[in-house]
Amino acid sequence: MPVVVYLLTLLVFPIILIALYSVGLKTNVVYPPISYSWSDWKGFLPFLHSGPESVYFKRFTLSIQITLIVSVSAVVLAYPLAFFLAFVARRRRYTLLMVMLAPFFTSYLLRIYAWTVMLPGHGTVNSALEWMGLVNSNNPITFFYHSRFAIGLVLAYSWIPFVALPIFVVLDNLDFRLLEAAQDLGAGRFSTFLRVTLPLSLPGVIAAFVFVLIPTTGEYITPYLVGGPNDLMFGNFIQNAFTGENRWNFGSVLAMWLMLVVLVMIAVSSRYLTADLRGEKH
Amino acid sequence: MVLFLYLPLAVLVIFSFNNNNSPVLPLKGFTTHWYDQALNNPNLTDALKRSLLLAAVNALAATLLGVMAALALSARRLFGRGFVIALIMLPLVVPYVVLGVGMLILLHSLGLHTSLQALLVMHVLVSVPYGVLVILPRLNTLDPSIGEAARDLGASAMAAFTRITVPLILPAMASSFVIAFTISFDEVAIANFLVPPGHNTFPTYLYNNARTPYLRPQTVAIGGLIIAASLLLVVLSEVGRRRAERGLGS
Numbered sequence: 001m002p003v004v005v006y007l008l009t010l011l012v013f014p015i016i017l018i019a020l021y022s023v024g025l026k027t028n029v030v031y032p033p034i035s036y037s038w039s040d041w042k043g044f045l046p047f048l049h050s051g052p053e054s055v056y057f058k059r060f061t062l063s064i065q066i067t068l069i070v071s072v073s074a075v076v077l078a079y080p081l082a083f084f085l086a087f088v089a090r091r092r093r094y095t096l097l098m099v100m101l102a103p104f105f106t107s108y109l110l111r112i113y114a115w116t117v118m119l120p121g122h123g124t125v126n127s128a129l130e131w132m133g134l135v136n137s138n139n140p141i142t143f144f145y146h147s148r149f150a151i152g153l154v155l156a157y158s159w160i161p162f163v164a165l166p167i168f169v170v171l172d173n174l175d176f177r178l179l180e181a182a183q184d185l186g187a188g189r190f191s192t193f194l195r196v197t198l199p200l201s202l203p204g205v206i207a208a209f210v211f212v213l214i215p216t217t218g219e220y221i222t223p224y225l226v227g228g229p230n231d232l233m234f235g236n237f238i239q240n241a242f243t244g245e246n247r248w249n250f251g252s253v254l255a256m257w258l259m260l261v262v263l264v265m266i267a268v269s270s271r272y273l274t275a276d277l278r279g280e281k282h
Numbered sequence: 283m284v285l286f287l288y289l290p291l292a293v294l295v296i297f298s299f300n301n302n303n304s305p306v307l308p309l310k311g312f313t314t315h316w317y318d319q320a321l322n323n324p325n326l327t328d329a330l331k332r333s334l335l336l337a338a339v340n341a342l343a344a345t346l347l348g349v350m351a352a353l354a355l356s357a358r359r360l361f362g363r364g365f366v367i368a369l370i371m372l373p374l375v376v377p378y379v380v381l382g383v384g385m386l387i388l389l390h391s392l393g394l395h396t397s398l399q400a401l402l403v404m405h406v407l408v409s410v411p412y413g414v415l416v417i418l419p420r421l422n423t424l425d426p427s428i429g430e431a432a433r434d435l436g437a438s439a440m441a442a443f444t445r446i447t448v449p450l451i452l453p454a455m456a457s458s459f460v461i462a463f464t465i466s467f468d469e470v471a472i473a474n475f476l477v478p479p480g481h482n483t484f485p486t487y488l489y490n491n492a493r494t495p496y497l498r499p500q501t502v503a504i505g506g507l508i509i510a511a512s513l514l515l516v517v518l519s520e521v522g523r524r525r526a527e528r529g530l531g532s
Contacts, residue, residue, distance in 0.1 A: 008369075105516045221471055
């Protein structure tokens with residue numbers, strides 16, 4: 001099969017090369033020469049060396065924190081949307097779903113770019129606030145841009161529809177008789193939601209959460225465009241090791257680590273992802 | 283909420299016509315000056331042309347490869363099916379920064395320089411899984427006896443494929459083409475590693491010039507144009523699909 005050959009040469013083989021770089025068995029520089037060594041791994045991972053944590057590992061834990069915050073906020077923002085589409089907008093729900101998804105068929109990069117136009121001190125949002133007299137032009141709100149807030153906002157914004165979709169699918173396929181039964185048995189609207197709807201929609205929520213978690217862990221475009229110099233994420237350090245600092249061996253350690261973390265995330269969540277697929281078939 | 287989702291798009295479209303070089307309210311009046319400026323900036327227009335060509339070739343190659351893979355996977359017997367499926371879906375979960383790094387190292391090992399061809403190869407790699415995901419379910423719904431009937435009536439395997447199977451999976455192939463085109467036209471995380479100096483694609487042009495204030499109005503203009511055009515396409519294709527469905531239903 002041509003596609004198998006294609007993937008083995010251009011995906012599996014390069015990952016093996018990265019692994020070889022990470023232990024010094026290949027290199028792109030003359031000095032130090034090729035020699036088998038775990039020293040780059042030891043310098044990076046805190047449990048392999050004594051002394052303080054390396055800046056790179058600190059950056060990794062910070063990226064995981066940002067990723068978790070983004071994933072949780074995207075789910076929290078998207079759930080009401082999915083709920084509204086599935087239960088309130090009964091007849092028009094597919095049209096509304098289309099309206100909601102349409103912006104996300106347009107360029108992802110241009111949507112990030114739009115935020116770089118809106119968020120700065122002299123950007124659209126601040127000027128609108130000035131115009132309304134809420135902000136003084138000499139003292140614009142600066143935490144909107146070049147900040148962790150900006151990274152979180154833009155990433156959560158990018159993911160909302162992707163998160164809303166799996167939750168919507170689960171809610172839309174819920175057996176309504178269960179909800180009616182809960183209400184017949186005396187449960188209020190709120191306790192029906194809390195004790196019936198929410199637990200039943202959990203597979204969709206977890207699937208959505210993982211859909212955000214995996215790509216955000218390696219993300220470097222959004223932090224570069226809207227984050228400040230102290231907010232760069234792990235992916236930026238990987239990119240910089242290859243294109244800026246020319247430290248390919250160390251960069252390979254970071255890339256391998258990212259791969260391993262993502263693989264572990266998939267292994268842990270695969271149970272929920274397949275459960276979600278079974279749920280869709282009802 | 284819907285307002286929030288559309289806000290960035292609206293900002294690009296509105297400010298592309300605003301007669302002020304910084305994107306602030308209140309609006310100052312209508313102009314097409316920024317569009318003129320953008321279309322007369324060869325760096326920008328060359329990047330756009332490169333991206334359009336790259337996206338078109340990618341869409342074609344990824345769809346062909348996707349059809350081949352889907353055909354193999356739809357066979358009743360296939361040695362190592364689980365492994366093949368896992369391999370094809372792998373690009374969906376490998377972080378793009380790792381894909382970019384991997385190709386960069388591969389090129390270096392082979393003594394090759396970065397090139398748009400190398401980028402194309404990676405775009406095909408990340409587009410194929412989506413192609414398989416839309417084409418394979420369609421192939422699986424086809425009744426195998428249709429193909430067998432064609433063969434019984436004297437069609438060669440090739441003729442049965444091109445005259446029976448292809449027309450039936452054409453809508454899925456079209457979806458695969460559009461998805462692959464969009465992926466390539468928008469992809470920057472891999473492109474940053476593989477685009478040779480002076481050969482920006484549109485996404486790497488945006489990425490590299492996002493912090494250059496004097497280029498901003500014209501970039502906003504082109505961005506607004508692309509956003510408006512793609513939204514229009516989405517709406518038209520959705521309306522077309524619904525018309526077609528209604529036509530089938532009556």
